[in-house]
Amino acid sequence: MQPGVLLLMLCVGVLLLAPDLEANHEKAIISLNSRLLRSTTLPANPSVHIALRLSEHHSFHDELSYLHRLKIDLRRKLSRSRLANEPSTGLTALYVLALRASCQGMSEKQAALSYLKKKLAAEQNHTTHHQVLLSNHYQYSLGVLTLCVNNIRLDHSVLSGLMSHDHHHHNHHHHHSIDTLAMEVLALQCVVGSKVPSRNSWMYSQDRRAKAQKAVNKLMERMRRWQASSGEIGNIYSTSLALQAFIATGDQERWLKGRNHLLKEAKRGAFQNPMALSQLLPVLYQKTYLDIQQMDCRGETGDLKQLQLKPLATARDPEPSSQPEFVYLSVKDKNFVTTYSTRVPLSNQMSLLQVLHEAKSNDTNFKFETVPTLWGPFLVSVNGVTGQDSTRTYWRLISGTDTPLIQGIQDYQPQPGEHILLQLSDY
CATH class of the missing domain: 2.170.130.30 (Ferric Hydroxamate Uptake Protein; Chain A, domain 1)
Structure with missing residues (x-):
């Protein structure tokens, strides 16, 4: 447990409850982790792999065979990309993040990274001519974040695409825009913190970083306004991504509040969908997609089992009534x-x-x-x-x-x- 969390709990004066509460949370989190591992039998999904890699417990055998399947899928998708204009910006980005989260070398990522750069350039070009992206700002931000996490310097036009559409957001308090805000915050936060890998110097100019930081502050102000007293932001599924933004900007208190709410919902069975679960798990471990940049894949322990989970309690079947329903x-x-x-x-x-x-x-x-x-x-x-x-x-x-x-x-x-x-x- 991180010292900050403990301190916070001591301040709140729940001295006696804290360890039990955390132990109880820990158990719940590990069982969610195991449930996600069980979904690796379904068609491979890069978001699931990212969540398994960001977790504190691993099953190396399952993760490796899953990675192998993801690579085959990605190769197949890229080989057809000329014909189909697929995979999309967002999906490509998730595949590349999944590769980086498994510490795959440049040769593994090269084709996907080049394709992703092309996609972002096409998005930019489309915006110039039609004032709207080919995909949407969520996918665009995810693409920028992915290149940034892979230490690729982004040129001015691509970065300005992140901040060019403030006017779109004002009236939309729906989950799409919360997911999008969170992804933009992560992308901009990555730009603010990026260093040149071999030297210890900033990747972007003072001016560029200051602009990005200002944009982050503005977006986070909006996100804070949207957090309900329960801890929820938008709905439970968009809350997971919103909490990544709180973690990335160091807002411990709002992260904890949201995490407790999501754990409660998870215990009630709200996160059955593997995609929803893959967005939930990192924030329960206080991790974000930015953490992928620092991963070196050494010293991890492979202690996670695919729990033979009992299906969640379901209501008893009602007596068959004479009326059909x-x-x-x-x-x-x-x-x-x-x-x-x-x-x-x-x-x-x-x-x-x-x-x-x-x-x-x-x-x-x-x-x-x-x-x-x-x-x-x-x-x-x-x-x-x-x-x-x-x-x-x-x-x-x-x-x-x-x-x-x-x-x-x-x-x-x-x-x-x-x-x-x-x-x-x-x-």
């Missing part, structure tokens, strides 16, 4: 006009994705499409209408009249009698 599904267009509605019989523990499939097989008038993402399937099209970047629209999922779903369609389990609305919305 339903979920009500409706679709609204941009003008809030209902264009479709139906009811779907609900069997035990169906996910929203299964409900949509059921609706599709029961009714030829209903169709939908998803694309795979690191978070799981993402709903892109309903009844032939596609959410698009060019029109800045997306399919928003709402429960009841106004509760937006923060889980994805594969993770969310509708309740009997619940109304689910698929609403075409602007962002």
